[in-house]
Amino acid sequence: MAGLLLCGSQLNLANAADNQLLGGEITGKLTFASDYVFRGESETVDGEVPVVQGTLNWGNAQGWYAGVFASNIKFQDPNLEIVTAPYIGKAGNFGDSGFSYDVMVFSYLYPGASYSNYTELWLRVAKQFDQAKVQLEVTPTLDDWFGVKDWSGVNYAIHPSYQFSNGFNVSGSYGYQDLSGPGAEGWGHWNIGVSKRWASLDFDLRYHGSTVAGEHLVYGGQTEIFDDRLVIGVSKSF
Numbered sequence: 001m002a003g004l005l006l007c008g009s010q011l012n013l014a015n016a017a018d019n020q021l022l023g024g025e026i027t028g029k030l031t032f033a034s035d036y037v038f039r040g041e042s043e044t045v046d047g048e049v050p051v052v053q054g055t056l057n058w059g060n061a062q063g064w065y066a067g068v069f070a071s072n073i074k075f076q077d078p079n080l081e082i083v084t085a086p087y088i089g090k091a092g093n094f095g096d097s098g099f100s101y102d103v104m105v106f107s108y109l110y111p112g113a114s115y116s117n118y119t120e121l122w123l124r125v126a127k128q129f130d131q132a133k134v135q136l137e138v139t140p141t142l143d144d145w146f147g148v149k150d151w152s153g154v155n156y157a158i159h160p161s162y163q164f165s166n167g168f169n170v171s172g173s174y175g176y177q178d179l180s181g182p183g184a185e186g187w188g189h190w191n192i193g194v195s196k197r198w199a200s201l202d203f204d205l206r207y208h209g210s211t212v213a214g215e216h217l218v219y220g221g222q223t224e225i226f227d228d229r230l231v232i233g234v235s236k237s238f
Contacts, residue, residue, distance in 0.1 A: 024060035033233030036071055039155060039177050040189030040210030042225045044074045063092040079113035100126045116147040135159040137175070151181035169195045185217035202235040
């Protein structure tokens, strides 16, 4: 779920006055899923536990937004049990060109394991083609990747989607997580899935894969967390 999950489509709360704050509107999202896959990697040790994820977001008419995302996780390091991720950004359009942009600073904070904290700058440009949409992403790290000294990363990805008139949405992602530093090595990752709203709930069924194999410099000893996998999730927006 990652990006999609991180700053995916945030549905508005009911248009009531008490949802307004500082000239903007508060929205929320709660997700239950069979796994948390981030750029091809299972964040729950190969799907050992399901996840509960939440996002609380503030946004205004000028395109500014801020909020926090949180999820349970599970790694070989027992101190990595939860990630909380505050973010702030600005979204808008390039005039009447039909192109949109989204610039966001997103920090990964791990309570009890602050040595793994790091921050990324998300840069995204999208174009709508009737019912189809294509989004391009470049996401560099702003400090040491996952707290590993002298490691930096840049994620490059393309996210196409198509909205059918019956409410089904088919979307996917193909990207490469580049890593630089002593002993570092990047990897390719991809996913494809279908989502549908039913009874005020959003259902998503998605297949994830990656290029990580046994000889990978970083993950060669635990390639199972990058195995291809099917993930199902259900979300409720408030």
